[in-house]
Amino acid sequence: DVLSITDSTNSQLMQRLQQGESLPAGQVLVSEAQTAGRGRHGRQWFSPFAASLSFSMVWQLEQGIQAAMGLSLVIGVAVAELLENDYQLAVQLKWPNDVYWTGKKLAGILIELSGQSDGRCQLVIGIGINVQLPPQQAAQSISQPWTDLATAVGTLDRNRLVARLQASCTRHLERFEQTGFAAFQAEFNRRQLYPQQAVRLTQGQQVIRGICHGVDAQGNLVLEQQGKKLAFHGGELSLRAE
Ligand code: ATP
Incomplete structure (x- = not known):
């Protein structure tokens, strides 16, 4: 689904799941703007109209919540690989949930648990990527160094980015379910933001x-x-x- 504006794509999918709607794993919701984008611990994620990509996807894990440990790191690897392969952009990952470029935050990941049953858990995976933020407004809303894809790679096709993001996340999640986190350890560590620091x-x-x-x-x-x-x-x- 594609919305032009919503409070938060994660909140929308979480509400729909909690109201009992059955959404298949891989179902994606994107929005051009969020009025109440969220980071961790209720912090705000700045995502004004057409300036960032707000992407949320439903997923189910057969193994239950214990297995979800490491999931945000795996999604970080999925985003990093996509940016490297499609845009030749070398990014770094900050434990547990952020994507950086040249020491500045380019994207954030927010994973929320919507419910558990029969040992399985249902999750909403949110990814916010800065596409082209308005600098003055961003300076007022973001309390740390940030960057965007316009700075890092120039103009790009947002539709293509959404499609590639969905494919990359799905591929990494399927692999994660088969192998667990161990197979991703080296992939995360070679991109870590503060190696030996x-x-x-x-x-x-x-x-x-x-x-x-x-x-x-x-x-x-x-x-x-x-x-x-x-x-x-x-x-x-x-x-x-x-
Ligand atoms: P942590 O290291 O604990 O993840 P964090 O500050 O990165 O800390 P998040 O919850 O991931 O926390 O993200 C929310 C924070 O990110 C906000 O407090 C704000 O400073 C910053 N932020 C908000 N919107 C953006 C954005 N569009 N781009 C970059 N940073 C942002």
Whole structure:
């Protein structure tokens, strides 16, 4: 489905699923603009008219929610591969859910669980890609360095991008279901944003500092502290460079 404006493509699909509508895995909703685009923890995602791509897709995992760990990393790899192959754009991935180019945020990923039954879980996978943001408005709405595809690759065909995104996500998700995250570990790590760099991981007031070693075979973030490697996971964590 294609909308010209909506609150949030993820919210729309989540509502439809929670009202009992049966939507097949792979069903996609895109919108030209979102009035209430969301990031993690209720943060706002700036997605004004025709300036960004708001893409959401329904998916089902046979293995239940435990298997969903690492899913946002797999989607990050799917987006990165697409941008590399189709637009010769080398991007970096920031654990757990962001796509960067030249140190600035180009796209974000938001995965939400809509329900579980019979050991399976139903998810909505959201991807927001900046296409050509209005700089002044963006400066007021985004609290960190950002970039867009117009800067990185120039003008592009949005319809083609949507079709390729759907294909790339589907292909990676099917592979993920067969192999689990381990098969994607190296693909994530070779694109990680802070390889061997000093970083800090924050959770509310709590701050953990260390050297970033990418992710382990389960998709946990690995930090080295005083020669010891520790693995972290959990939705509330945010990674930043020191
Ligand atoms: P984390 O590292 O925890 O993911 P984050 O700041 O990247 O932190 P997200 O929830 O992924 O958090 O995204 C929301 C944040 O992204 C907002 O707080 C805002 O600073 C920034 N943001 C909002 N819209 C955009 C956009 N179109 N492009 C780039 N960044 C954006």
